[in-house]
Amino acid sequence: MEFSSLEPFILKRKALQSTLALWSFDSDTRAPKKAIENSAKIMGVLSEEYFNLINNKEVIELLDQVETTTDVQKALVKEWKTELNMLCKIPKDEYVEYQSYVVMSQRIWNEAKNKNDYEMFKPYLKKIVETQKKFASYRKVGEESLYDILLNDYEEGFNTEILDEFFNKLKEVIVPMIHKIKNSNVKIDTSFDHLSYDIETQKQVNNELAKYIGFDFDCGIISETEHPYTTHFHNKDVRFTNHFYENYLSSALFSTVHEGGHAIYEMGVSDELTLTPLGEGKSMGMHESQSRFYENMIGRSKGLWNNFYPTLQNAFKEQLGNVSVDDFYLGINHSKPSLIRIESDELTYSLHILIRYELEKQMINGTVDYDKLPEMWDNLYEKYLGVKASNLAEGILQDVHWSGGMLGYFPSYALGSAIAAQIFAHYQKTIDIEHLVEQGQFDVIKQQLKNDIHQYGKMYSTNTLLKNMMGEEFNPNYYITYLVDKYSKIYQL
Amino acid sequence: MEFSSLEPFILKRKALQSTLALWSFDSDTRAPKKAIENSAKIMGVLSEEYFNLINNKEVIELLDQVETTTDVQKALVKEWKTELNMLCKIPKDEYVEYQSYVVMSQRIWNEAKNKNDYEMFKPYLKKIVETQKKFASYRKVGEESLYDILLNDYEEGFNTEILDEFFNKLKEVIVPMIHKIKNSNVKIDTSFDHLSYDIETQKQVNNELAKYIGFDFDCGIISETEHPYTTHFHNKDVRFTNHFYENYLSSALFSTVHEGGHAIYEMGVSDELTLTPLGEGKSMGMHESQSRFYENMIGRSKGLWNNFYPTLQNAFKEQLGNVSVDDFYLGINHSKPSLIRIESDELTYSLHILIRYELEKQMINGTVDYDKLPEMWDNLYEKYLGVKASNLAEGILQDVHWSGGMLGYFPSYALGSAIAAQIFAHYQKTIDIEHLVEQGQFDVIKQQLKNDIHQYGKMYSTNTLLKNMMGEEFNPNYYITYLVDKYSKIYQL
Numbered sequence: 010m011e012f013s014s015l016e017p018f019i020l021k022r023k024a025l026q027s028t029l030a031l032w033s034f035d036s037d038t039r040a041p042k043k044a045i046e047n048s049a050k051i052m053g054v055l056s057e058e059y060f061n062l063i064n065n066k067e068v069i070e071l072l073d074q075v076e077t078t079t080d081v082q083k084a085l086v087k088e089w090k091t092e093l094n095m096l097c098k099i100p101k102d103e104y105v106e107y108q109s110y111v112v113m114s115q116r117i118w119n120e121a122k123n124k125n126d127y128e129m130f131k132p133y134l135k136k137i138v139e140t141q142k143k144f145a146s147y148r149k150v151g152e153e154s155l156y157d158i159l160l161n162d163y164e165e166g167f168n169t170e171i172l173d174e175f176f177n178k179l180k181e182v183i184v185p186m187i188h189k190i191k192n193s194n195v196k197i198d199t200s201f202d203h204l205s206y207d208i209e210t211q212k213q214v215n216n217e218l219a220k221y222i223g224f225d226f227d228c229g230i231i232s233e234t235e236h237p238y239t240t241h242f243h244n245k246d247v248r249f250t251n252h253f254y255e256n257y258l259s260s261a262l263f264s265t266v267h268e269g270g271h272a273i274y275e276m277g278v279s280d281e282l283t284l285t286p287l288g289e290g291k292s293m294g295m296h297e298s299q300s301r302f303y304e305n306m307i308g309r310s311k312g313l314w315n316n317f318y319p320t321l322q323n324a325f326k327e328q329l330g331n332v333s334v335d336d337f338y339l340g341i342n343h344s345k346p347s348l349i350r351i352e353s354d355e356l357t358y359s360l361h362i363l364i365r366y367e368l369e370k371q372m373i374n375g376t377v378d379y380d381k382l383p384e385m386w387d388n389l390y391e392k393y394l395g396v397k398a399s400n401l402a403e404g405i406l407q408d409v410h411w412s413g414g415m416l417g418y419f420p421s422y423a424l425g426s427a428i429a430a431q432i433f434a435h436y437q438k439t440i441d442i443e444h445l446v447e448q449g450q451f452d453v454i455k456q457q458l459k460n461d462i463h464q465y466g467k468m469y470s471t472n473t474l475l476k477n478m479m480g481e482e483f484n485p486n487y488y489i490t491y492l493v494d495k496y497s498k499i500y501q502l
Numbered sequence: 503m504e505f506s507s508l509e510p511f512i513l514k515r516k517a518l519q520s521t522l523a524l525w526s527f528d529s530d531t532r533a534p535k536k537a538i539e540n541s542a543k544i545m546g547v548l549s550e551e552y553f554n555l556i557n558n559k560e561v562i563e564l565l566d567q568v569e570t571t572t573d574v575q576k577a578l579v580k581e582w583k584t585e586l587n588m589l590c591k592i593p594k595d596e597y598v599e600y601q602s603y604v605v606m607s608q609r610i611w612n613e614a615k616n617k618n619d620y621e622m623f624k625p626y627l628k629k630i631v632e633t634q635k636k637f638a639s640y641r642k643v644g645e646e647s648l649y650d651i652l653l654n655d656y657e658e659g660f661n662t663e664i665l666d667e668f669f670n671k672l673k674e675v676i677v678p679m680i681h682k683i684k685n686s687n688v689k690i691d692t693s694f695d696h697l698s699y700d701i702e703t704q705k706q707v708n709n710e711l712a713k714y715i716g717f718d719f720d721c722g723i724i725s726e727t728e729h730p731y732t733t734h735f736h737n738k739d740v741r742f743t744n745h746f747y748e749n750y751l752s753s754a755l756f757s758t759v760h761e762g763g764h765a766i767y768e769m770g771v772s773d774e775l776t777l778t779p780l781g782e783g784k785s786m787g788m789h790e791s792q793s794r795f796y797e798n799m800i801g802r803s804k805g806l807w808n809n810f811y812p813t814l815q816n817a818f819k820e821q822l823g824n825v826s827v828d829d830f831y832l833g834i835n836h837s838k839p840s841l842i843r844i845e846s847d848e849l850t851y852s853l854h855i856l857i858r859y860e861l862e863k864q865m866i867n868g869t870v871d872y873d874k875l876p877e878m879w880d881n882l883y884e885k886y887l888g889v890k891a892s893n894l895a896e897g898i899l900q901d902v903h904w905s906g907g908m909l910g911y912f913p914s915y916a917l918g919s920a921i922a923a924q925i926f927a928h929y930q931k932t933i934d935i936e937h938l939v940e941q942g943q944f945d946v947i948k949q950q951l952k953n954d955i956h957q958y959g960k961m962y963s964t965n966t967l968l969k970n971m972m973g974e975e976f977n978p979n980y981y982i983t984y985l986v987d988k989y990s991k992i993y994q995l
Binding site: 019021024028032035039041042044046047051054057058225227229242244279284 | 517521530543544547548735944
């Protein structure tokens with residue numbers, strides 16, 4: 010059977026996927042407030058169409074029958090089958106019941122967080138974890154643990170063994186380093202960051218920054234939401250959102266470079282793939298590597314700010330007139346253990362993830378006393394970061410992920426940072442990336458990332474991409490070296 | 503067969519319809535410029551899905567088999583069958599070929615307009631007209647003319663006989679009136695309208711005006727495009743666009759009240775209907791009646807501006823400080839024959855439509871020499887309005903409609919104005935509408951229109967709605983009386 014028989018289904022699948030992304034972006038950014046009830050019904054119908062298409066009998070037969078002659082065709086069939094496998098192993102009634110349970114669970118989590126009431130959320134968390142375990146068990150084929158099955162969903166080829174090694178190395182190095190920083194004589198002043206900054210001016214500067222690092226406004230737009238994120242309909246329409254705080258200048262700036270990194274990834278997917286199931290960034294970890302690469306390796310570098318700081322300073326003469334670029338650089342790179350993951354600095358970030366990883370592993374693979382979870386959370390924060398939550402919103406109820414059934418997702422955040430450091434080390438050797446940043450040659454950097462990673466969309470796994478690029482699979486040592494070097498210099502350790 | 507078997511198809515149909523509307527609105531208002539090629543492919547797939555659903559074999563059988571017990575159910579089945587009838591009488595290959603021909607034809611029209619070259623567009627116009635005639639002939643069942651079939655598509659129950667009578671009455675009264683106004687001693691100063699008005703301030707004032715007349719920002723948003731229009735996804739998400747000119751204040755103001763009228767209609771459709779094929783305004787004429795009602799009867803009234811002018815004056819103190827509300831009222835109601843339909847005043851507007859109606863009628867029902875069309879256009883403008891186009895963009899190539907195959911559409915603009923006047927006359931008698939406008943009680947007016955018209959969506963025809971409302975079907979005399987009264991006062995005739 011000709012591969013072309015599959016093509017109408019491929020395009021229809023993309024049409025539904027992009028349509029769902031459009032409805033949700035529209036709903037998040039500008040739909041009127043009373044629209045949601047009717048619009049949710051519409052989105053429900055379209056989601057069902059999407060799932061029916063993945064699961065379509067004719068498609069399933071075609072997937073086994075079509076001749077695949079190119080790499081793209083082979084990868085495409087594999088991708089579809091993977092998604093099919095995730096869906097069709099779960100009995101439909103269980104799946105549907107779970108979908109509505111998740112909606113409820115997220116609502117309850119939100120209420121519990123506001124009311125500082127863990128008891129309220131506890132039964133939901135327990136049921137979500139149990140259901141995820143059950144669903145994973147339907148897909149179990151070999152000796153892998155249930156948590157490994159979930160980890161693999163978000164990052165193909167990664168499992169507890171690799172992550173244990175990764176996180177152990179991290180904590181061995183980072184935890185003592187945090188103590189040294191605490192006792193360092195270097196004290197960094199970040200007060201400039203919390204002066205009053207006009208929001209309209211912030212928007213203009215952030216647009217310039219996005220353009221400067223390579224976000225193409227002919228292929229994307231920037232909008233606003235409570236929490237920044239990136240979405241895409243295809244490679245010529247990629248959108249990210251930001252959130253502007255009057256008294257927190259760096260928040261929007263680093264959302265711009267972070268989400269900008271995600272967006273540049275999606276814009277770099279090849280035209281051949283963009284309207285297919287392979288037409289987007291590979292995995293959570295790989296995506297996060299691109300956003301962290303732009304946010305941290307480039308976005309917090311001296312090179313970038315030597316060039317861009319005058320623009321920022323000029324927009325905010327009153328607030329930044331007396332802050333030198335060196336002081337600004339130190340300000341955006343200071344490190345201090347804190348309680349909230351999404352506000353944490355580059356050095357301590359992965360310890361927040363480590364804590365969630367340790368808890369998830371116990372919830373899925375072991376037995377956990379749900380009554381003790383809040384305490385376990387607090388103890389781990391005390392142990393690794395030396396800080397203690399004063400309420401549950403800073404503690405066990407901090408993140409939305411578990412209430413939405415996203416177990417196995419957190420590690421990809423830390424993996425992303427580590428992959429970013431590995432790519433950066435490679436580019437230091439091969440293209441003298443620091444020099445390119447100093448010269449403002451972001452087009453060259455973007456083109457290199459496109460050649461090495463972006464163009465391939467979902468065709469290759471993270472390890473294959475890294476191997477093809479630098480002859481080496483994932484290796485966390487680059488990340489550790491990067492962090493130690495950077496923070497030793499900043500804090501003169 | 504239970505009616506409920508049809509329900510999944512009804513919701514899916516609405517989902518696809520609203521989705522297409524969302525893609526197009528997004529594309530018009532904020533999609534990045536290079537998105538269109540890929541997004542058009544996505545929209546193509548979704549349009550095809552939509553047409554396949556209308557034409558779906560299972561649905562067609564269900565339409566004949568389901569038991570309809572309520573008025574809504576009966577109207578729903580009828581509506582679906584009407585649309586089906588329009589589609590399935592035309593051989594699919596002819597339909598598909600025509601669709602792409604239309605895209606090309608619109609592109610050529612645009613180019614021809616820019617180049618002032620009628621010869622370039624002539625063969626396209628001829629083929630579009632011939633195809634529309636052929637398609638109409640497939641649907642011909644009785645003695646009606648082909649043009650009547652097309653007219654009925656846009657306004658059920660209306661035909662050449664009714665429109666001839668309507669337009670004849672109009673020209674008998676309006677043409678001499680235009681001459682009298684030309685010789686009137688009243689000279690109206692409109693220079694205030696073309697001073698410089700800050701666009702951001704215009705936006706704020708227009709938002710206030712939209713809110714003032716009853717546009718509900720919880721159920722809709724306002725955006726910007728080259729040409730203003732209104733769209734909707736359901737009754738809780740209705741959107742209109744505006745266009746702001748620095749040197750033309752009244753343009754955006756009257757787009758706000760015009761599009762606001764369309765939007766209020768869509769917001770008033772009942773919750774029961776909104777997610778069904780009946781969930782939108784009835785017809786082109788009925789829709790235009792609501793926009794004209796808000797634009798002209800309310801929007802150009804002394805009562806409204808007595809209340810709202812201080813807000814406008816306050817926003818533009820420098821420009822309007824010395825312009826009294828009486829002078830402003832005269833300025834927005836001055837009448838002067840002109841060449842461009844969409845810029846023409848309330849009195850002369852229908853003559854622009856009359857000219858297009860006379861030409862369409864000849865093109866469809868009679869024989870027309872396509873070489874002579876530009877001259878015929880110019881002669882009619884000279885005859886009815888006493889003005890002469892200096893180029894084809896002001897003449898035969900002015901409007902996009904014919905290039906897009908919209909023949910029979912123009913009359914609904916004039917019908918809309920006439921229906922608006924008829925409704926207004928009824929409300930003068932029954933609810934003292936002028937007093938309500940003076941009191942700023944727009945909620946009462948909106949509720950009355952909802953009760954009489956909006957709530958029913960597409961359930962009833964224009965004539966049924968009018969009959970139920972005031973015991974009388976369409977009657978153009980109210981419109982003529984309204985125009986004569988209004989302009990006799992303004993120009994002291």
